[in-house]
Amino acid sequence: MSNDVVELRVHGAASASAAQVLNVSQVEQVAGDRSGGFYRPRRRCSCRSGERVTEAYRWGDLPAGSVVRTLTLVFLLPFMLSNLAIWMRPANPGSDAMVRSLCRLLALTLTALYVLAFAGVALDLIAWKCMGPSRCLAGRTWLSWLGGQPVGLRLAVLAVVPAVAIGLLWRASTRPREMFDAFRAPADEVSRPPTPS
Missing domain, CATH: 3.30.720 (Signal recognition particle alu RNA binding heterodimer, srp9/1)
Structure with a gap:
């Protein structure tokens, strides 16, 4: 060993x-x-x-932790697992580049899925389909101000939702890193394995 x-x-x-x-x-x-x-x-x-x-x-x-912290961990779990997959693969120098590329492609696919889900709900379901009929806006005062506007303006305004979702995901992912970066190990190098006696 x-x-x-x-x-x-x-x-x-x-x-x-x-x-x-x-x-x-x-x-x-x-x-x-x-x-x-x-x-x-x-x-x-x-x-x-x-x-x-x-x-x-x-x-x-x-x-x-708080509810916000728990929700943050739940939303970040797929991204954490895709990052972890790179390090948990079997050691094989011949296929190292291919496995890393596949893991990064998986992470990119998860990110695209996250953004497309928010874009689909905000742009397709709300801005395009829900704003047209008045029955969809009934009882939703937070949407009614946008109901009578042209389709292009509704799409432009609600295109902010996927951008905000990306920003919130980025902010949520940097908070744990800041906490781990703030930790300082004791003066002697404890992270190095001890030499056998």
Whole structure:
């Protein structure tokens, strides 16, 4: 086994502490934040198992966030999984470029699907079909101001909806990155695997 092998332990729904998952008394955080992070045994404790580095991922506080945070994670889940697919593939140098290209094509397809869904609802269903008959606008005062306008103006105004959806998706995706970038590991390099004794 090489020093590149990392055993990652993840707790279940019981939300165990990182020390319980690693079965040691002292741990230190090497990445993430207080809601979800990666932990390793402290260097001074003798808890190495051969040449394998053992880490714990603690996610117990992630579901305890606000409704906005939960919805953000739900909407970002397909994009997170498509980004993760690049790193979870079997190691094969011969097909590396092809697999990366397919994973990026999948991510681009998901993004296009997201944008087209918002564009289809805003432009086709609302601006084109719903604004014509007056029965569709009955009881919807938030749409009635646009009802008597020409079709081109309705389409132009409601074309803002897909742009706003892209902006909200971009903003939601940068917030977790900012939190992880703000984390600073302890002074000694804990992210490097310990050398075997």
